[in-house]
Amino acid sequence: MKRMLMHGHGELLQTAVLMDGRLIDFFMEQSESSGLVGNVYKGRVVNVLPGMQAAFVDIGLGKNAFLYIDDLLHPHLEKQPEHKPSITELVKPGQELVVQVMKEPMGSKGARVTTHFTLPGRWLVYMPIAGYVGVSKKIMAESERSRIRMIGERLRQGEEGIIMRTAAEGECEESLGADVDQLRQLWTSVLQRSEHAKAPAELHREAGLLRRAVRDTLTDDMDEVWLDDPSRYSEAVSLLKEMTPHLAGRLKLFEARKEKVSLFDRFGVTDQIEAAFSSRIRLESGGSLVWDETEALTVIDVNTAKFIGATGLEDTVFKTNMEAADEIARLLRIRDVGGIIVIDFIDMENESNREKVMARLSEWAKKDRTKCTVFGWTRLGLLELTRRKARDNAARQLTERCPACGGTGKKSSIHS
Incomplete structure (x- = not known):
């Protein structure tokens, strides 16, 4: 029995995944808007350091973000120059640049950003300028890898890139195509906002923990999903109807007042978290x-x-x-x-x-x-x-x- 438990308390959301009662995954976020990874910003280059082959970019977060030269070059290795140029040839102080956060600020360090943009969907990851199709290594059958790779080649346009996620295994071309169309439209809207925005500015915010959990973790092998927050339960129902309607029946609302015990205590998660x-x-x-x-x-x-x-x-x-x-x-x-x-x-x-x-x-x-x-x-x-x-x-x-x-x-x- 595989269960997902989502405990909400105010802005805090904690998600635990259990396999036969044993904790195997745990995620938490202080608020649905706290995560920065995946966010896209229009920033301004503040400083270029040729000795470090890096630049610092103001994206409006207080601490300047760190941009390494490898994250400025083309994401496809075959399209990168034979000899790595100096970063001073690629960016200048004062230059405006669209970047995406790939690593959260930690301690005294600011966020790390990249120009290798990725937009994750339910079945695949859309990369607007990568120029290739990749397949998750967790899809083992060579025939299935070839099938979805060919679908990816048919779906991508121009310089677009696509990575087929593990969840894409067995999916039809229609579902995969719908995912690409939605992400392509999202990227187009990001570019349109960037044309009029004044740096530093946020152009796109990655989904919060609830949406990410439904999108990335809730798969066909999940038997039950319990939520103890009525508003988040309603949101999860809407998300599932949008993404995977056939799984909507696996959602269950846990009423702590009626049960007289918390969701995590009911399934023995609290003690397991403390031990872990x-x-x-x-x-x-x-x-x-x-x-x-x-x-x-x-x-x-x-x-x-x-x-x-x-x-x-x-x-x-x-x-x-x-x-x-x-x-x-x-x-x-x-x-x-x-x-x-x-x-x-x-x-x-x-x-x-x-x-x-x-x-x-x-x-x-x-x-x-x-x-x-x-x-x-x-x-x-x-x-x-x-x-x-x-x-x-x-x-x-x-x-x-x-x-x-x-x-x-x-x-x-x-x-x-």
Whole structure:
């Protein structure tokens, strides 16, 4: 049984996805208008830094946005110049530019922006100037990949590009074509607004969490969708009738007052969230994970703890590491961790066991909706991977830095 739970409280919206009662995904937004990723702005170049091959662009957010040269060049690699030019040849201070946010402002850093525009739809992603058709790697059947790639080639016009999402598998050309037409019209309206807007100005706002969840997460394998906010429930009904009418019957309104318990408590989500965001996570076998997260780097330490096994040390270590790989993959999605991730698995003598652990994590990475790349073992025996970082992760939204210790969590041993 796969369920999606959407808990709304004022401007806060939290979404949890459960598989047979176990939490596998979690998203949250402070308001339907708080996210910046996907927004399109008309900005003004403030400064060009040839030494960094980057420019800073004022898009009206207080902190200037960062634009790297690779995000100025043509999105199709084959159409880029053989030798990368200086950024001073492409943009000048004072120049007005249409850009799209690809990464939220985080800490002291402003948003990162690009000119490689993408507009996501239900079945595909529309790219107005990419010039190619791509297919999700999660669509495995070669015959289906070829079919929807050919449809994409027929649908795109001129320099347009299309990426067929995983949800496009099995869809008819009529549905895919309707998606393209809607996104093409949206891009046309963005361009029309840009002609008259005075920089800095917002030209397009990406959908809020509710619409994104319905569009991206609510698929045919979702058995139930529960919402506890009547207004958001009505909005979700309208969205489903617009996007996928056959799924509208799976929406259910949870009446907390009548149930005398919250939606998340009713399905056991609250305790699972607290456990998932703690610094020490216990594994079912008795082993544990110690999780240490900074702005740019996440370090995870795997321990056998109370798990002593039944056969031998190598077998105990291997079983703990395999269980840890599964749990780490789940927690990376729930916590929405981005950046560099280093995992200190328990040392294994058997090389084939090391390969199996890495293969297990790589298998999960392929299923992750966020791009995740496993690089392999370092010379120190650590496993390295990266996960795309676009929004501030849930851990930082759910927690506050302690004003007394600055977040170190250590008590002074000095006595007065």
